[in-house]
Amino acid sequence: AQSVTQLDSQVPVFEEAPVELRCNYSSSVSVYLFWYVQYPNQGLQLLLKYLSGSTLVKGINGFEAEFNKSQTSFHLRKPSVHISDTAEYFCAVSGATNKLIFGTGTLLAVQP
Amino acid sequence: DARVTQTPRHKVTEMGQEVTMRCQPILGHNTVFWYRQTMMQGLELLAYFRNRAPLDDSGMPKDRFSAEMPDATLATLKIQPSEPRDSAVYFCASGPSGANVLTFGAGSRLTVL
Numbered sequence: 378a379q380s381v382t383q384l385d386s387q388v389p390v391f392e393e394a395p396v397e398l399r400c401n402y403s404s405s406v407s408v409y410l411f412w413y414v415q416y417p418n419q420g421l422q423l424l425l426k427y428l429s430g431s432t433l434v435k436g437i438n439g440f441e442a443e444f445n446k447s448q449t450s451f452h453l454r455k456p457s458v459h460i461s462d463t464a465e466y467f468c469a470v471s472g473a474t475n476k477l478i479f480g481t482g483t484l485l486a487v488q489p
Numbered sequence: 490d491a492r493v494t495q496t497p498r499h500k501v502t503e504m505g506q507e508v509t510m511r512c513q514p515i516l517g518h519n520t521v522f523w524y525r526q527t528m529m530q531g532l533e534l535l536a537y538f539r540n541r542a543p544l545d546d547s548g549m550p551k552d553r554f555s556a557e558m559p560d561a562t563l564a565t566l567k568i569q570p571s572e573p574r575d576s577a578v579y580f581c582a583s584g585p586s587g588a589n590v591l592t593f594g595a596g597s598r599l600t601v602l
Contacts, residue, residue: 409589420493420580420593428589467532475520475584476545477591479532 379404379470383480391488392460398453398483400442400468410451411469411477412442421467427451438462463487491515493594495581501600507569510597512581513562521564522591523549523556524580532580538564539586571601 382401390396402408409428413421425436432444442453451468468480494513502508514521522537536546541558549556553575555567568575578598582591 411590413593420595421582422593423590426590471589474537474544475522475539475586475589475591476534476537477522477582478534479524481531 379408379472379478381468381470381478381480383468383483385483386481387484387486389486389488390458393457395456396454396458396462396485398466398468398485400451400453400480402449402451402468402470404449404470404472406472409471410442410444411471412436412440412451412453413467413469413479414438415465415467415482417464424453424466458485458487460487460489491592493581493583493592495579495594495597497597498595499598499600501602502571503602504572505570506601507567508571508575508599508601509568510566510579510581510599512564512566512583512594514564514581514583515592516562517585518583518592519561519586520584520591521558522582522584523564523566524582525577526580526596527577535566535579568599571599573601575599576601 411426412424414424427444435441465482467482469477471477523535525533535549536556558564578596580596582593584591
């Protein structure tokens, strides 16, 4: 069975500081990994995805993530955050069936 | 931009009433998913379809929930009878087969009193 762990429920950070949101997964087969963002009272929006190829993937809004198979991690990073990045971020894993299994989410709280 | 459309956006009902939520997937997408989001449980997969056929509904309480795709442009999630613990935001998502990328609707916020 596949699962995702997001250890940090909330990450406070000051504007223009760098941030890393952690995600670890477990799976017995090849995986596809995703980060979705959810702004208040909205649906989920795809931020970036890893399907194959380069382990460093770039997404929208200046975010990037690195797939690390040996550490079973897919951490999300941004070198300089903005107030508008305040949102809930979900890491997710899927296999051949498109079925997305989500982590519990990390609230990124950007402070001025 | 193509989008997944969900109705209603908000629904308040009383315990025991029937609730039907609808989803129009993106044209050409042949996989459809229903998720439920609550503070306590996070995002839970309830059911999903491929080419209108249900593939997995193991996450759905069978006694009161049902999910169907009457045609390729409509997916429904029905709760009968509804209970206060069903209060949540229900998301529909669709994707093209094999692409492993889902597009989510804005959600239906259900409150059962």
